[in-house]
Amino acid sequence: MKVLKNELFDEFKCLAGECPETCCYGWRIIVDDETKKRILEKDGIWGKCLRFSLQGPDKNYFNYDSGSCIFHGINGLCNVQKKLGTEYMPEICRKYPREIRNYGSFATKHLDLSCVHVSQMLLARQQRPALIECDEECERDRHGSNDDPQFEEIVLTSQKEIIQMLNVKPQLLFDPATMDRILHALLAYCQYAQDTVLAHKDMKLTKEDGMPSYFYELCKSDDMPDAGRSYFPLPIMALNRLINTQFDLQDSRPFSMINRTIEWYHHKFDLKTEIEGQKVWTRMVKEFLREDPSRMEAILRYLQYDVQQCYAEIYENYSFVHFAVSAIMHVNMFLFLMVNYNRKKKLTQDSMAKLLSAYERAACHNLGLNKDMYAIVCDYLPIQTLELG
Numbered sequence: 001m002k003v004l005k006n007e008l009f010d011e012f013k014c015l016a017g018e019c020p021e022t023c024c025y026g027w028r029i030i031v032d033d034e035t036k037k038r039i040l041e042k043d044g045i046w047g048k049c050l051r052f053s054l055q056g057p058d059k060n061y062f063n064y065d066s067g068s069c070i071f072h073g074i075n076g077l078c079n080v081q082k083k084l085g086t087e088y089m090p091e092i093c094r095k096y097p098r099e100i101r102n103y104g105s106f107a108t109k110h111l112d113l114s115c116v117h118v119s120q121m122l123l124a125r126q127q128r129p130a131l132i133e134c135d136e137e138c139e140r141d142r143h144g145s146n147d148d149p150q151f152e153e154i155v156l157t158s159q160k161e162i163i164q165m166l167n168v169k170p171q172l173l174f175d176p177a178t179m180d181r182i183l184h185a186l187l188a189y190c191q192y193a194q195d196t197v198l199a200h201k202d203m204k205l206t207k208e209d210g211m212p213s214y215f216y217e218l219c220k221s222d223d224m225p226d227a228g229r230s231y232f233p234l235p236i237m238a239l240n241r242l243i244n245t246q247f248d249l250q251d252s253r254p255f256s257m258i259n260r261t262i263e264w265y266h267h268k269f270d271l272k273t274e275i276e277g278q279k280v281w282t283r284m285v286k287e288f289l290r291e292d293p294s295r296m297e298a299i300l301r302y303l304q305y306d307v308q309q310c311y312a313e314i315y316e317n318y319s320f321v322h323f324a325v326s327a328i329m330h331v332n333m334f335l336f337l338m339v340n341y342n343r344k345k346k347l348t349q350d351s352m353a354k355l356l357s358a359y360e361r362a363a364c365h366n367l368g369l370n371k372d373m374y375a376i377v378c379d380y381l382p383i384q385t386l387e388l389g
């Protein structure tokens, strides 16, 4: 089968007891039917302990209150794996952070950035990781039912073109306008593609119309669509609304990196008027990016990774605009966290990776929260139809 695989996929090795974070905190863990059956048949004290830990209305979750999983040992290792073997671990724990999707005629293989080591790998390597096309088995059941080779080609070709658009000249890494133009181009292309899909028009979205590069070129000229509005950085009021969702409650550990960063933001901005706050924010972003080009590179890598990991989902959900708006939100939130962290602590590559994975854990794995945040970003963009796909 044709598989689009991120280069990092085969390189990943869990840090286990050496991990500076853990994926055993903060999430409800669904226990799949096969593992649950094994657990129900297990005898002895371990069987009782596992059954006692099954919680939720259908007794199919571990760690239902999203605190720290009771099987997470002090040495950082999973006690279920250590004492009983991987077959008693829920499937999601066995696979994490690997994410495989089978679309029928092609599949994708990625690693989730909520794992701190994946974020570290993304930022530490010399080159941005590529998406490799290979011929491999896909062990996952089919996801969705679309069967449209022409649309598949459009989605996968435009994905490649968007990735190309992210290769910017080194001297442009110092300027927020670089990312602003890219995001304008991305949203403009996705709106065009969405309208075409909704109108059931001929789906020649990339070849004859020369898109999305055409839009990027347009964005470099004086005719940039929606030029009067900043997509990067988003206004500080938009970011303030985003963190005032349940976002700041996602990690309840005292002194968690993300919560301290938000606290530092509040100290700096809470007493300012909206106009003053906006001036300070715009200046901080400019200075922050001017100081070190690796910061814009980190944001570009995150955006590229998002395109590699999530864009192909459009093949099933047809939600071009949803993809673009979410991408705009993600890069702005990553920027927000880095700028505010940098005010108080040294922003190393490792701290960038930790902020990135903490953001992904908080915002990308909670559907309700994600919808609320999405709706807020739509308020600041020229989105006609509120599309929550």
Ligand code: SF4
Pocket (backbone or CB within 6 Å): 013, 014, 015, 016, 019, 020, 021, 022, 023, 024, 096, 097, 114, 115, 116, 117, 118
């Ligand atoms: S966060 Fe990643 S590296 Fe750390 S324990 Fe979990 S899977 Fe392993």
